[in-house]
Amino acid sequence: MSTNQVAPEFIKTDLKEKLEMPSDITDQIDKNDKDKVSVNIEELIDTNTFDQLLDMDDDEDHEFSYSLVVNYFDQAEETFKDMDAALDKKDLPELSRLGHFLKGSSAAIGLKKVKETCEKIQNIGNCQDEIGLKGLDETEAIKKITQILPLVKAEYSEAEEYLKSFYEQETR
Amino acid sequence: MLDPTLPDPSASSTTIPTTTTKTVTKKGNQQGGTGIPDFVKKLFCMLEECIYPHIFSWSAKGDTFVVKDPSEFAKVILPSHFKHSNFSSFVRQLNKYDFHKVRNPDDRRRRVYGDQAWEFQHPNFKYNRKDLLEGIKRKATGKAAAAARAANNNDTSIDGSDTHRHSNLSSSSLSSSNCTKNELKEMTIKLQEQIQKIQESQTKMSSHMQLCDTKYNAIVEAVDRFRNNMAAQETLMRDIMQHLMTPITTTASSTSNDNNSESPPPEMQKLLQTYNEVSRANTDQMNRISKLVEHMQNDSVITMSSITTSATTTTAATTIPSMGPLAPFNFAIHNNTNNTPTTNNNITTTSLNNSHQQQHSYMPPYPVTTTTPQQTSIPPSMPLKVAMSSPSLRRKSNIPGWSIPPRVLLVDDDLIFRRLSTKLLQVAGCTIDVAADGLEAITKLGSGSYDIVLMDIMMPKLDGISATRNIRQYDTWTPIISMTSNTTDRDVQEYILSGMTDVLPKPLDQRTLRKLLERYCAHLKAVRQGYYGNNNVIEGAQITDIIENNEKGKQPMIATPPVIISTSSFLDSMQTDTIQLDQHQQQNQQQQQQQQQQHDQDNSNHRWQVFVNNSHFIPPTSQPTGQIEDDEVTRVWKKAKLSSNDD
Numbered sequence: 001m002s003t004n005q006v007a008p009e010f011i012k013t014d015l016k017e018k019l020e021m022p023s024d025i026t027d028q029i030d031k032n033d034k035d036k037v038s039v040n041i042e043e044l045i046d047t048n049t050f051d052q053l054l055d056m057d058d059d060e061d062h063e064f065s066y067s068l069v070v071n072y073f074d075q076a077e078e079t080f081k082d083m084d085a086a087l088d089k090k091d092l093p094e095l096s097r098l099g100h101f102l103k104g105s106s107a108a109i110g111l112k113k114v115k116e117t118c119e120k121i122q123n124i125g126n127c128q129d130e131i132g133l134k135g136l137d138e139t140e141a142i143k144k145i146t147q148i149l150p151l152v153k154a155e156y157s158e159a160e161e162y163l164k165s166f167y168e169q170e171t172r
Numbered sequence: 173m174l175d176p177t178l179p180d181p182s183a184s185s186t187t188i189p190t191t192t193t194k195t196v197t198k199k200g201n202q203q204g205g206t207g208i209p210d211f212v213k214k215l216f217c218m219l220e221e222c223i224y225p226h227i228f229s230w231s232a233k234g235d236t237f238v239v240k241d242p243s244e245f246a247k248v249i250l251p252s253h254f255k256h257s258n259f260s261s262f263v264r265q266l267n268k269y270d271f272h273k274v275r276n277p278d279d280r281r282r283r284v285y286g287d288q289a290w291e292f293q294h295p296n297f298k299y300n301r302k303d304l305l306e307g308i309k310r311k312a313t314g315k316a317a318a319a320a321r322a323a324n325n326n327d328t329s330i331d332g333s334d335t336h337r338h339s340n341l342s343s344s345s346l347s348s349s350n351c352t353k354n355e356l357k358e359m360t361i362k363l364q365e366q367i368q369k370i371q372e373s374q375t376k377m378s379s380h381m382q383l384c385d386t387k388y389n390a391i392v393e394a395v396d397r398f399r400n401n402m403a404a405q406e407t408l409m410r411d412i413m414q415h416l417m418t419p420i421t422t423t424a425s426s427t428s429n430d431n432n433s434e435s436p437p438p439e440m441q442k443l444l445q446t447y448n449e450v451s452r453a454n455t456d457q458m459n460r461i462s463k464l465v466e467h468m469q470n471d472s473v474i475t476m477s478s479i480t481t482s483a484t485t486t487t488a489a490t491t492i493p494s495m496g497p498l499a500p501f502n503f504a505i506h507n508n509t510n511n512t513p514t515t516n517n518n519i520t521t522t523s524l525n526n527s528h529q530q531q532h533s534y535m536p537p538y539p540v541t542t543t544t545p546q547q548t549s550i551p552p553s554m555p556l557k558v559a560m561s562s563p564s565l566r567r568k569s570n571i572p573g574w575s576i577p578p579r580v581l582l583v584d585d586d587l588i589f590r591r592l593s594t595k596l597l598q599v600a601g602c603t604i605d606v607a608a609d610g611l612e613a614i615t616k617l618g619s620g621s622y623d624i625v626l627m628d629i630m631m632p633k634l635d636g637i638s639a640t641r642n643i644r645q646y647d648t649w650t651p652i653i654s655m656t657s658n659t660t661d662r663d664v665q666e667y668i669l670s671g672m673t674d675v676l677p678k679p680l681d682q683r684t685l686r687k688l689l690e691r692y693c694a695h696l697k698a699v700r701q702g703y704y705g706n707n708n709v710i711e712g713a714q715i716t717d718i719i720e721n722n723e724k725g726k727q728p729m730i731a732t733p734p735v736i737i738s739t740s741s742f743l744d745s746m747q748t749d750t751i752q753l754d755q756h757q758q759q760n761q762q763q764q765q766q767q768q769q770q771h772d773q774d775n776s777n778h779r780w781q782v783f784v785n786n787s788h789f790i791p792p793t794s795q796p797t798g799q800i801e802d803d804e805v806t807r808v809w810k811k812a813k814l815s816s817n818d819d
Binding site: 049052053056064068071072075097100101103104105107108109110119 | 584585586587588589591592595596599630632657678679680681682
């Protein structure tokens, strides 16, 4: 299933090709996309938290924060694997726990989107719907998580990209 | 310098015999100057005798004479009158007397006298004109005599031709040596002037530096005083807050018995909040000040080092970069023998000692020595110096409060969160221990005691709530703070019921963490400030002891020879500060040990307070200050306690 984020761009590029839109219009579209991207960063990262993390670096090469971020990458990937396994086993409590777990560390770094999605997973795993109210049955829950898991992975990749490029810039 | 017309003894005497003649002639010339030269006389006589007219005779006119046969002349006539038989010598002689050879291409004469004939002419050499002979003077002789006489005037020695030449030479060399002497003299004078100018400018510079130093010291003092004032204000505010808190909480607790929440009523909260904000602002300000001062000192160190690198040995200079923030203190250029630093900071000691030794052995053109001592304020600057001793220390001590860093137990299963929180807590000045789950937390609490526990809720093996319940069975005093992202009212209630003291939402925010620490580790601050009765006295005494010791520790500097570079006064203060810093560190350690003991003591007080809070009794004023008598509330409480004990 294509996620919401992927769809528009895919459609856009398709449209562009199909309609053979004149270049100035495509430029406009591209520009809009760029603006969207920059806005997306704000949605992606909670600057307060992340800045606080950076503040704790003793010096300019961000040793501490970068190592923390790397730890996070490792942890997230482990967790995703575990999540996949748990989903296969239809182990909802495990999924919930994993969701909670990753939620915590994502929040610590300041990755807003990932954290929110993890919270959803946590709640759904607890047979609560996305805002925490009880009422889901197990099959529904599994279905939902199956939908959400790729989403969270995509969000994570996005965040990973951003962070990696950020540190690359910083340590240049 | 040689006069080419000078009589060259070697040149003038072609053959030895004639030398004497010449010299005699010269002498004659010198002495008289008007007598007829002998040569000329002889010549005249020869011509008068006219023995061999076919060889040598007057010319027809009588104004010249002719040598018709030079070879015969040389063979026969010359030897009889002169001591040689060399015609060319004869001719040379004639030339010297200004006789000129007649080269008249007069065929008649020539033919008359023959092809070989030599005819010589002199205006004063005429037939039967003896009277004119006096006019014949030696050419070279005249000039030479004149030159010699001129030269003789410069010299004292008048002893023949040799001395003339030599005297001239020596006079020239003397004058040349005179020249070089003069030149050298001038040069030395110039150099001396330059040196003097340099010295003057140096004294000016040093006096200017002294001025700068005094100004700078004044500024530092002012900053320290300011900082002190801020700290004092801080403590005052805290005291006020403490005083305020207890009556209000008593009233609050009395009015709301079923109020489960641990947090004091909203007004109290507000007050606390504002107070905490203000204190935080204070600390920030002090941080900034400390940073600024450190920068200033670092800069001055740099400038000093650049100025005095010429004067100091490299050892002292190289200790600077290696010491980092400690640099200002280690950069001691002193000539003090008395101020042997009593430090337990080895590096400081070695560097200071090094500089001492170096100073003693070093005989510089710029004696870097100290002037009269400057009693810069030390006690106020002490905390500042302590603050700047190292970055981590600075953080700790700039937070007004931790005399002992709070010991925190952090319980969380997430490595990233643990790392992050550890760092945050370190920045806040705590020592941290970690546990990965509830079981580990229980174990750790069993073996050690902590000032505060930060407990995650969702954990494997044993979750936070269960762990807390377990812990509370035997430990009711340690504040256990739950960390969670679930902060609904219901959740909070659950936490409190299990025995948790407070709730800290995840993700951790530095400010909230600080607030929390300040609240629950207040006793660690309070101890230092001497809020508690007896402890106050001891603490105060200790602190004053430190101050007094440091005052005494400042021994008078030996007034030493005048300073050329005198960043000395500043350096003096630096060195004394170093000493005091080290002493203070020593004291600090002792203090800490003592405080540790008191800490445990205070723990019991605090435990009581917390327990009381938990059990919703009316808490007493935590410890009698000695000034506050048992007030009404306390009396009521005591009654209640007694009655509860009876139950």
